[in-house]
Amino acid sequence: MGWLSMEDIIAKLIRLGLKEYEARVYATLVIIGPAKASDIAKESGVPRPRVYDVLKELHRKGFVEISEGSPTYFRAVDPEKVIATLRDEYIRSAEEVIIMLKSYQRERQEEWLPVWYLQGEWSVKNRVEELASRAEREFVAAFMDLKLALKFRKAFENAKSRGITPIILFITKTRCYESHLNELGKVYFIPLSKILEGEPRDFMEAVARALFSTKERYIVKGLFIRDSQESILVYEEGGLKGLMVKISFIPVIQREVIEYYLRKT
Structure with a gap:
């Protein structure tokens, strides 16, 4: 310096x-x-x-x-x-x-707000780490950016400290960094082309195409799900941003989409 x-x-x-x-x-x-x-x-x-x-x-x-x-x-x-x-x-x-x-601080019942928008890498990482710290049964993630996964190493460590082995699906064309990624949890790979090719044949494929499309303004980079109860969708729009959702049926559907493709790996 x-x-x-x-x-x-x-x-x-x-x-x-x-x-x-x-x-x-x-x-x-x-x-x-x-x-x-x-x-x-x-x-x-x-x-x-x-x-x-x-x-x-x-x-x-x-x-x-x-x-x-x-x-x-x-x-x-x-x-x-x-x-x-x-x-x-x-x-x-x-x-x-x-x-x-x-x-x-006054003791009060906070208004239930099911959706929160997160702005900036620090905010997103902090919330994902908190999400992993609250996991009780499982912590599941999906990424379209391999390098981004390494930035969330602490979140996966938080899940492991609770006795949970993170499940991580990588939707990518390459398996680079695989040795480092395996340290984060139980890792699976599936080509993006396998998700986007052809017309969707069922509901899960239709949801996956919408979720992982690369043609939208908001390009999905990662997804984190805690116990199928709460999720954080990480996307790129002039910087890293996030969408934290506590409406239970949405994390459930997101978790089912990941499980659908885990069975195909």
Whole structure:
């Protein structure tokens, strides 16, 4: 990693809890060493009338030391000690906020909302991992993207930690990454052409064609099903998105489609 610029350092100090002028003054003192207020103002870009107040506040926090005299000099306390203090305070504040927010939560029966839209890879992965953590009997997945499956490794590990061997169907033209994929669970492969060829002959084939079509705007990349009760459909539309469904008959149908093609592998 390259050297951080002064602005990068200031931004990180602000993120840790210092105000902008405090971050500028402290960073400047670390770099230039003991200095007079006038020099600090010049080097930091903080207006001179504000420098004394900022130095006073940093001294109160224990981040700056003062040598009284004519003129008065200021120096920064060791950055390792200051950053450790800021880090500990940041973590403590975060923990306190969590406790406070939870304590204010009202006990209520949440409105039953059966469908949720998920935006972005982080959100999708987080929800899939939670889904696997709630599995009681089985955790089933289907993918049209082999590499995408590896991104959900933690979800499969969550299922395994509950004594469940994930069932994974790959709908693909190739079996690359097979050695890595086998680590995720019990793996099956079926060519996409086998699903899309010809006219559908029964209900399951019709549903599968609709589900795994590559001609739609929303291209399905993966599907996760927990205990035939809840599912998350992962699709591509300007980025990774998801559709979480708790209407039981939909996960049941999705699970039956996968089972239909598992019997054909």
